Each structure stands twice: as structure tokens, then as C-alpha cells.
Amino acid sequence: MPLTHEVFNQPPVLAGFDVAADPAMLDALRREGAGWAEDGIRELGRLAGSARAQEWGRQANEHPPVLRAHDRFGHRIDEVEFQPAWHELMTVAVRHGLHAAPWRDPRPGVHVARAAGFYVWGASDAGHCCPISMTYAIVPALRNAPELAERYEPLLAAREYDFGLRAPLSKRGLLAGMSMTEKQGGSDVRANTTRAVPAGDGSYLLTGHKWFTSAPMCDLFMVLAQAPGGLSCFLLPRVRPDGSRNSMHLQRLKDKLGNRSNASAEVEYDEAAAWLVGAEGRGVRTIIEMVNMTRLDCVLGTATGMRTGLTLAAHHAAHRMAFGRKLADQPLMANVLADLAIESEATTLAALRLAGATDRAARGDVQEAAFRRLALAATKYWACKRGPAHAAEALECLGGNGYVEESGMPRLYREAPLSSIWEGSGNVAALDALRALRRQPETAEAFFAELDLAAGADRRLDQAIARLRKEVSDPAEERARYLAEAMALALQGALLVRHGHPAVADAFAVSRLGDDAAGGHAYGTLPAGTDTAAIVSRATPEILP
Numbered sequence: 060m061p062l063t064h065e066v067f068n069q070p071p072v073l074a075g076f077d078v079a080a081d082p083a084m085l086d087a088l089r090r091e092g093a094g095w096a097e098d099g100i101r102e103l104g105r106l107a108g109s110a111r112a113q114e115w116g117r118q119a120n121e122h123p124p125v126l127r128a129h130d131r132f133g134h135r136i137d138e139v140e141f142q143p144a145w146h147e148l149m150t151v152a153v154r155h156g157l158h159a160a161p162w163r164d165p166r167p168g169v170h171v172a173r174a175a176g177f178y179v180w181g182a183s184d185a186g187h188c189c190p191i192s193m194t195y196a197i198v199p200a201l202r203n204a205p206e207l208a209e210r211y212e213p214l215l216a217a218r219e220y221d222f223g224l225r226a227p228l229s230k231r232g233l234l235a236g237m238s239m240t241e242k243q244g245g246s247d248v249r250a251n252t253t254r255a256v257p258a259g260d261g262s263y264l265l266t267g268h269k270w271f272t273s274a275p276m277c278d279l280f281m282v283l284a285q286a287p288g289g290l291s292c293f294l295l296p297r298v299r300p301d302g303s304r305n306s307m308h309l310q311r312l313k314d315k316l317g318n319r320s321n322a323s324a325e326v327e328y329d330e331a332a333a334w335l336v337g338a339e340g341r342g343v344r345t346i347i348e349m350v351n352m353t354r355l356d357c358v359l360g361t362a363t364g365m366r367t368g369l370t371l372a373a374h375h376a377a378h379r380m381a382f383g384r385k386l387a388d389q390p391l392m393a394n395v396l397a398d399l400a401i402e403s404e405a406t407t408l409a410a411l412r413l414a415g416a417t418d419r420a421a422r423g424d425v426q427e428a429a430f431r432r433l434a435l436a437a438t439k440y441w442a443c444k445r446g447p448a449h450a451a452e453a454l455e456c457l458g459g460n461g462y463v464e465e466s467g468m469p470r471l472y473r474e475a476p477l478s479s480i481w482e483g484s485g486n487v488a489a490l491d492a493l494r495a496l497r498r499q500p501e502t503a504e505a506f507f508a509e510l511d512l513a514a515g516a517d518r519r520l521d522q523a524i525a526r527l528r529k530e531v532s533d534p535a536e537e538r539a540r541y542l543a544e545a546m547a548l549a550l551q552g553a554l555l556v557r558h559g560h561p562a563v564a565d566a567f568a569v570s571r572l573g574d575d576a577a578g579g580h581a582y583g584t585l586p587a588g589t590d591t592a593a594i595v596s597r598a599t600p601e602i603l604p
């Protein structure tokens with residue numbers, strides 16, 4: 060072989076690093092009451108940053124699940140086949156209790172620990188986090204049917220990943236999904252046409268279609284259907300208690316932009332057996348308890364995507380030379396990286412503050428529940444809106460390499476818009492924040508009480524909060540996005556001013572808050588004089604020996 064060229068000026072492979080070496084996340088973990096979980100999170104972080112886990116993520120996405128609708132004799136089996144890599148990812152997530160395990164653990168801070176684990180482990184692959192998130196989320200809704208909760212909650216919380224379609228009570232661990240969206244409407248689920256007819260033995264028979272049902276190999280599904288008393292919520296087992304397959308037929312798997320490791324199915328129910336959860340006619344109120352938990356994971360997942368993109372970009376820039384200097388030392392590239400880092404840290408802080416509120420609300424803290432109600436809707440809107448642009452900019456930091464699949468950046472980029480679509484698309488999330496403001500004044504009180512904790516610490520933040528107070532006094536529907544953005548920015552600013560690194564907090568305030576905010580519309584437009592070196596160093600990964 061003639062030696063045609065020598066490879067130089069390419070960064071080393073980024074494998075063998077600790078994803079949890081993330082100062083903003085670790086500080087928040089301790090502050091929100093889960094410092095006791097740090098060792099476990101660091102262990103998960105090292106696994107997430109290992110070549111092994113990265114390879115699982117790659118394989119699970121490059122070999123997406125396949126629908127096996129029928130067996131070779133023509134019988135319906137409605138199964139989805141996954142690559143071994145998917146099962147490895149799921150096994151780790153369940154073993155670390157990132158699914159429903161916190162609901163059976165009395166330790167204060169357990170939901171924060173779970174959130175930090177979800178954030179760290181999500182760096183390996185986003186798709187499998189979907190069933191993990193839905194299993195976490197189902198428990199509060201399921202508790203509206205105490206008998207069903209008593210029967211299934213211990214198995215939902217078990218740290219055993221037991222794949223395959225068998226009678227739920229015969230398995231060592233269960234996973235759950237949700238089935239709301241129909242062809243004619245996803246946001247407006249009141250338009251659901253799936254019917255639920257009492258079977259006479261206390262159960263119901265569901266007939267109809269669902270247009271999106273992700274992770275269809277789960278064991279249990281929360282399903283909305285029209286019962287005699289109106290739209291109601293049901294728990295539908297994939298396999299009936301007697302071991303026979305329930306009539307839940309998978310018509311197709313969606314050919315999705317991203318999230319390719321995960322299966323999302325079109326489903327038809329043909330007199331499928333299910334049990335009522337909550338009262339008839341109260342389906343939306345019941346299932347919203349599940350949606351409110353998955354919304355937290357949309358924010359966490361977005362924070363993970365941002366941190367992952369930032370890490371890859373900072374690593375590349377720390378090693379790649381151009382025009383005689385490392386990219387990271389070129390002032391304009393340092394500006395881009397610092398701006399991406401500020402966005403990432405602000406999102407991480409907000410996500411873990413919301414996880415702390417979730418933990419305290421679950422223990423009966425009414426003030427924290429009110430804060431969470433409004434802050435989560437606004438943050439879900441804003442963080443998820445920022446995700447795709449963040450991913451695009453992080454990708455560009457790698458130049459052409461970033462556009463190539465092997466870099467991992469295209470996967471992040473394709474994944475990014477999803478969190479803004481499901482569990483309340485952008486407008487719906489913003490309108491939900493508006494609804495909370497109008498109908499639940501205690502949520503605004505709790506929200507501003509949180510902002511007040513940072514009062515006087517930064518002139519620009521004070522100005523942003525004063526503007527916000529005026530805006531919320533008479534909110535118009537067409538201003539809902541503006542309002543949600545302003546609320547989320549004020550919350551991020553307040554958290555950074557109180558708890559963030561001073562350089563990050565200052566750069567955030569000068570570029571995103573204040574009457575004379577100096578940031579432009581693209582990333583990389585921080586004002587001159589920003590301490591970019593201090594900010595970027597927090598994001599540059601260290602490869603472990």
C-alpha cells in the first residue's frame with residue numbers, strides 16, 4: 060500500500076469520559092437534596108461516556124426496531140423486534156431505577172436523583188428514554204385506581220427489565236406507555252373517537268384507533284376512550300391476565316425523523332380489555348397527571364441533548380487547529396461555545412429545579428406543586444424551542460465532520476425537535492402556562508416568590524422580572540409564547556444569579572435579560588469582554604486514563 064497521506068489535526072475519539080462531570084448538574088443535585096446519589100450518578104456517567112454505551116446507542120439507532128405483525132402461518136402476533144443494543148440500554152436504565160423506581164423509595168431527593176440519572180444516561184441514546192419516562196409518569200395517574208396501583212405499581216417500580224409479551228403479573232418487571240393521539244387530533248384529545256363499552260364484569264372493551272403509540276412492546280398502556288360517561292382513562296394490558304393477547308393490533312411503525320431506536324406505532328383496538336382509571340368522564344384530568352410527569356422529561360431530555368452537543372463541540376474545538384490556533388482559542392469560536400454553554404447550563408439548572416419541585420410536591424408541599432405547575436409549562440415551551448437551534452450550532456462547530464453521521468451530531472439534531480412536539484406542542488405548552496396564570500393565581504404567586512429570592516442580585520434580572528410582572532397582569536392569548544419565554548428566561552436567570560458560576564450568570568444576564576440585552580439572535584453573539592475561557596472550560600470533557 061503506498062502511503063498517500065498521514066492523518067493529523069483530527070481530534071481524539073471522545074470515549075472514556077464521565078458524562079456526569081458536569082458542574083452545573085452536580086451542584087444542582089446536591090442543592091435539590093440528592094447529594095447522597097452522587098456516587099451512583101458518577102458511575103452511570105462513566106458508563107454513558109464509555110465506548111461500549113456509545114456503541115449501543117449507535118447500533119440501536121442504525122438498526123431500528125422492526126414490526127412483526129404476523130407469524131409465518133399468518134396469525135397476528137403484533138410484536139416489535141429490537142436489536143440487542145436496545146435491550147442493553149433498557150437494562151441499564153431500569154437497573155438504575157430511572158423508570159418508576161422512585162415512587163417506591165421514601166428517601167427525600169429520590170426524584171432529583173432519578174432526574175439526574177435520566178439526564179446523564181440519556182447521553183447514550185434518547186429513544187429508549189421514552190418508555191423509561193412513560194413508566195415513571197404513569198404512577199401518579201394510576202393511583203387514581205388504587206386497586207390497580209396496588210397490583211401493578213410494585214412491578215412497574217421493580218429494577219428488572221423483563222422483555223416480552225406475557226401476562227403482566229407473571230413478569231419480574233413491567234413497562235408502561237400511553238395512547239391518546241388519534242388521526243383527527245392529538246392536542247385536542249376531546250376529539251377522540253375510540254369507544255369503551257362496559258363488559259359487565261367491571262372491565263371495558265375498547266374499540267378504535269390511535270395514530271401514535273410509542274414503545275408498543277410495553278406491558279401496560281394508559282388509553283383515552285369515550286365511555287358512556289364521557290372521555291375516560293383506561294389501563295390496558297398488552298396481554299390479558301389469563302395470558303392471551305389483548306386485541307391491540309399494530310398497523311405500522313412510523314418512519315420518524317429521529318428517535319429511531321424507539322418504535323412508535325399506529326394501533327387499532329378491537330374490543331381490547333381495559334380497566335377504568337379515575338371516574339368516567341374525567342379522562343383528561345386523570346391522564347394529565349401522567350403528561351405532567353413526561354413534560355419534566357422533555358425538559359431533562361432537551362438539557363441532555365444540549366449538554367451532549369456542547370461536549371462534542373468543545374472537545375472538537377479543544378483539539379482542532381485552524382489558521383494557526385486551536386479553534387477553542389479563536390475568539391469568535393470561543394464566543395459560540397460559551398453561548399452554547401450558557402444555554403445548556405441554564406436549561407440544566409431549570410430542569411433540576413423542576414425535579415426538586417417534583418420531589419417536594421410528591422411529599423405534599425403545596426407551594427412547590429403550585430410553582431411546578433406554571434414553571435414547568437413555561438420551561439417546557441422555552442427549553443424545547445431552544446433545543447433544535449442549539450443542536451444545529453453545536454453540529455456546525457465540527458464543520459463538515461458534524462454533518463456526517465459518525466460524529467453523532469446528526470442524531471442529536473434529528474432528535475431535537477421532538478421534545479417540543481410531544482406532551483404538548485409549542486403553542487399548547489405556552490397556552491397551558493397561560494391557563495395556569497388565569498385559572499390558578501396561586502401558581503403565579505409561587506412563581507414570583509421563587510424569582511423574588513434573586514431580587515436585587517442583578518440589575519438586568521430585576522428589569523426582566525419587572526417587565527414580566529406587567530405582562531402577566533393582562534395576558535392575551537396571542538402573547539402566550541412571548542409570556543412563556545419571558546417566564547422561562549426569568550427563572551433561568553434567577554437560578555443562575557443565585558447558584559450559577561459567576562461568568563455564566565453574568566453572560567446570561569447581559570445577553571438574554573435586561574432592557575438593553577446585548578445578545579444577538581444567533582448563538583455566538585455575546586458581548587466583548589465575556590469570560591468565555593472560564594465558561595467553555597466547564598464544558599470541555601476530560602478523557603479518563
Ligand SMILES: Cc1cc2nc3c(=O)[nH]c(=O)nc-3n(C[C@H](O)[C@H](O)[C@H](O)COP(=O)(O)OP(=O)(O)OC[C@H]3O[C@@H](n4cnc5c(N)ncnc54)[C@H](O)[C@@H]3O)c2cc1C
Binds near residue numbers: 236246271
Ligand atoms: C415520535 C412521536 C411519538 C409520539 N408518541 C406518542 C404516544 O406514545 N402516545 C400518544 O398519545 N401520542 C404520541 N405522539 C403524538 C403527539 O403527542 C402529538 O403529535 C402531539 O400531541 C400533537 O398532536 P397532533 O399531531 O395531532 O397535532 P395537532 O394537535 O393537530 O397540532 C398541530 C399544531 O397546532 C398547534 N395547536 C394545537 N392547538 C392549538 C391552539 N389551540 N392554538 C394554537 N395552536 C394550536 C400545535 O401546537 C401544533 O403545532 C407522538 C408523536 C411523535 C412525533
